[in-house]
Amino acid sequence: MCTKNLFLFTKILTIIILTTLTTRAQFVIKGRVTDAKNGDPLPFATVGIKGKNIGAQTNFEGIFTIRAKELGDSLYVSTVGYKTRTKAIDKKSANQTIDFQLAGEAKSLDEVIVYSGENPAFKILRKLRENSEKNDRKHLSAYEYDSYSKMELDVDNISEKFKKKKVMKQIQGAIDKFEKMAGEDGKAVIPTFISETVSKFYYRESPSRKKEMVLKNNVKGVGVKEGGFVSQLVGGNLFANYNFYNNYVAFLGKDVISPIGENWKGTYKWYLSDTTDIDGHICYGMEFDPKNDKDLVFIGKAYIDTTTYALVQIDATVGKEANINFIDKIKISQELTQTSEGAWLPAKTRFLIDIAEISKNSAGMLLKMYISNKDFVINQPKPLAFYDIPVEVAEDSKETDPKFWEQARHEPFSAQDVLASKLIDTVRNVPIVRTYVEIAEIIASGYKRFDGLEIGPYLYSIAFNRIEGMRLRMGFRTNAAFSKRWVFKGFAGIGTRDLKMKYGAEANYILSRRHWTVAGIKHTYDLERIGLTPELISDNKIFYAFTRWGLYSGAFYRRENEAFIKTEPTKGITLTASLIQRNFDPLFAFKYRTNPEMNQLSPSRDYYDDTFLTLEARFAKNETYIMDGNERITLDTKRVPVVTLTYQRGLKGFLNGDFDYHKFTAKVYQTFRLGTLGRSSYLLQAGYTPSSLPAPLLYPHLGNQTLFFNRAAFNTMHYFEFVSDKFVSVQYNHNFEGLLFNRIPAIRQLKWRLLATANILYGSQKQGNQQLMDDAMPIFNPRHPSNMLESRFNFSSLDPNIPFVEVGYGIDNIFKIFRIQAFHRLTYLDHLSPSGKLPDKFTIKGSVHFSF
Missing domain, CATH: 2.60.40.1120 (Carboxypeptidase-like, regulatory domain)
Known part of the structure; x- marks a missing residue:
């Protein structure tokens, strides 16, 4: 032994x-x-x-x-x-x-030619699509997980000339340290923002709901203020939860064709490169390259499991060649893990946007996001009410203790991350940097912010028109630093010609943030224009600002009082009730019969008071909001129709109301993808009132006599050219994106996008309403400040058998910011405008807008 x-x-x-x-x-x-x-x-x-x-x-x-x-x-x-x-x-x-x-290389893969049989990559991709039924996370009824995310915003492409700027000299020492950290071949970047977040993410498939609960965060950056929406964006799972099994991967308002979607063969070239072991899964390495690099497509590599044919890892990049603005690169790297039910969920995601520099001597920007998920719980959906608030931030979410974050991070901070955090403290305390941040904030929001108070919006501060002369206006609003319940707004203005003070005051109280219930009252006195009032123009603030310039025909003074309450009883449904009292004091020739049944013997008036109750229901399925202080900002509606139904009830005798009436209005808006043909949107509207009312209280259709394109207007129609008491209209816009221009050799480098528009309006006006306005005629109006004879408004009705039709076409993305559209008016070519002129059969409108 x-x-x-x-x-x-x-x-x-x-x-x-x-x-x-x-x-x-x-x-x-x-x-x-x-x-x-x-x-x-x-x-x-x-x-x-x-x-x-x-x-x-x-x-x-x-x-x-x-x-x-x-x-x-x-x-x-x-x-x-x-x-x-x-x-x-x-x-x-x-x-x-x-x-x-x-260093990056703008070189694509050579196309693989297989002489004996088909490309071997095709069989694998077909298997991937066949097995997506069990591998795609959409087939889980629900899932949740713990998440850690890190977001960083940097300045990059720092040229030698840029380094000589005053702002750079004040932080040169810190930049030198970062250059050493970048490596011998790397380029230095200047961190301006960095955040860490610990959160819980929840998703429910049917009905589709998602929620991110931010438990702890630490936000540090230049110009970052407490209480804003930044703390809701840094979680990342609501915005970077990419699913490549979908046909399109959406970000920045764009839809990039997924390399493993249903159109994988028609859009991409594929190459089977290798096999490798990834965390115990033997995977095919598959390289993909676009057939047309100007389309919205990726280039990169995917790893597909040889047994389950599931996507295990992917590295996908959109390069600067693609038809997308202000971007040098968009990159998404994702690592997925298999759940107990077979479907795969993202375990790690890295997202990068490289924003291009505006000029050769300016700097660019980098947005980086890293998300790590673990402790997955599958198929245990929460009650629907749980998802009412898509982003919820814990009251004690702010956490700056370094020891806490050392334990909370799924991966330790790199030396570069540590240095970036220190450099931000240096950068944000430089006076000139603070000045730049304030200027950018004013441009973006229109307001100059102080503690608890914001002054603006500056877009409405000055205007010139024939009635008021030079119009000067200043306003304010309170923010969450003043109160998280009360919101006060107000403005005051005056014209150098009419010398009348215009003013407004509003007080709102937030009853509930979970169901977003707000009650408020307001009072205003201002100069408006028929057919161009705020309620008709809606949220197009730029267009409304421009309508206050020029001849200002159809002007009237309006005093308005309103009390309202708005609530969201369940996600996607918003209910509003308001009681409004307005008066109408025109500065143009206007009369209506108070008793039209008496014909010529009827008394007439040139003003009126209107008191009415409004009930409105808005349906927006899956709409996501975040809070910016005391305001809600909508993010998306998953491209489903947004439906708004409105009922108005005139209250005669109540608060001096002159009319008893009913009005019914419906509106549907949707934007949607038409595959490779581009993206469309439509606005469908209909209205009906059985009551007899003066023309301004009917449905004046929005015309456009400015040089600027307005998506909601009829761009060859004059202001208040047509009025209806029942109507239906559709306004359809389609952007072909790069479908055509991307394939023309001499033009494809310009990244132009072809546009097409069609607007159709059916409307009519019953005999009783026409008789009500029969006495409207040019008369001398002593209250008009210029003592001039105003042009007559015909308050014309459309022929119910002949629609108003206009069509348009144009080019978008000229020099990345300009849009030019031509419009042809196809009907009512001999109809006189309110000023007595024949309409423009052809017009060109332009606009400036920033889009990716």
Whole structure:
């Protein structure tokens, strides 16, 4: 027995010695591969020793480790969309770190030609689509998970000339440290914002609901204020929860064709490159490249499990060649994990937007987001009421203790992250930086913010017109720093010609944030125009501002009192009730018969008082909101129709009301994708009143006599040219995006987008309403400040058998910000406008708008 034990001991000792010798003889090379321009880690990159069949692949953080018994002269790195780099290896060092910074390369994959049979990648992709029924997360009834997210906003592309600017000189020391951290081939960036968030994310499939509960966050940045909507955006899961099984991946209002969607073959070229082990899953490595790089498409690499044919990892990039504005690159990297039910959920997501510099000597911007999810719970949906508030921030969510974040992070902070946090403190305390931030804030919001109070909006501060002369106006509103319940607004203005004071005051009280219940009262006295009042123009603030300039025909003074309450009893349904009293004091020739049944013997009046009750219901399925202080900002409605139904009841005798009437109005708006043909939107409206009313109280159709395009207006119609008591209209707009221009060699570089428009209106006016206005005629109006004869308003009715029709076409994205559209009026070509002129059969409208 002793001999056997001795033999066994000797054998074990020999194995230990051999293992030790082997380990000592092994070389270990570690490193990290990043984008040279922005420092973003590059997952799935191939790293190998040149001349040896030894290598590795970078993980999701761009980190690699190679263990080898022997070394070559150099180490190389290659990945899709980047130039291959090589660095020398120190053969004498057993452990060494070699980092790579790769420069981008605008080179696509060569098309794969298979002479015997089809491309082998096609079979794999067909299998992926066939198995999507069990792999796609949409087939789970519900899921939830714990999430950690980090968001960073940087300034990049810092030129030498930009470094000489005054603002840069004040932070040069901190920038020098960051340049060293970027690496020998990397470019420095200046962090301006960084946040960390711990949250819980919940999703329910039917009906579709989602919610993110922000538990803790730490937000640090230039110009960041407490109590804003930033703390709701930093969670990230509501906005970066990308699903590549969908046909389109949506962000920035754009729909990028998914490489593994149903159109994978028609849009992309595919290449089966390798197989690799990813966390125990043997995967096909599949490289993809667009057939037309000007389309909204990705380039990158996907890893598909060889057994389940599920997407395991993907690295997808939209380059600057695509028809998208102000963007050099959009990159999404995603790592998925399999749940107990078979479907796969995102475990890690990295999202980057590289915003292009405006000029050669200016800087660009980088937005980076990293999201890590764990502790998944499957198929346990919460009650519907739980999802009422899509983003909920805990009252004690602010957490700045470094020890807490050391434990909360799913991955430790890198040295670059630590330095970025310190640099932000330096940058945000520079006076000129604070000035730049304030200017940008005024441009974006229209208000200058103070503690608890905001002054503006500056868009309405000045105007020139024939009635008022130079109009000066100033307003204010309170914010959440003043009160989280009470909101006060007001304005005062005066014209240098009419010398009449205009003013307004409003007080709102927020009864509930969960069901967004607000009650309020307001009083205003101002100069308005028939057919161009705020309630008709809706939220087009720029168009409303421009209508206050020029001749200002159809002007009237209006005093208005309103009390209202608005609530959202359940998600997607908003109910509003309001009681409004208005008077109408025109500055143009206007009369109506108070007793039209008496014909010519009827008394007439040139003004009226109107008191009415309004009940409104708005249906917007899956609409998502976030809170900006005391205001709600809508994010999207999942491209389903938004329906608004309104009923108005005139109250004669109540608060001096002159009319007893009923009005019914319906409105439907939707934007939707037409596959590769582009994106469409329509506005469908209908209205009906059985009552006899003066023309301004009917349905005046919105015309447009400005040079600027208005999507909600009839752009070849004059102001108040047609009035109806029942009507139906549709306004259809289609943007072909780059469908046609992307395929014309001489034009495709301009990134123009073709537009098409068709507006149709059916309407009529019953005989009783026409008789009511028969006495309207040009008369001298002593209250008119110019003592001039005003042109007559015909208050014309449309022929119920002949629609008003206009069609348009144009080019969008000229120099990235301009839109030019031509419109042809096809009917009512001989109809006189309210000013007695023939209409414009053809007109050109322009607009300036920023879109990606």
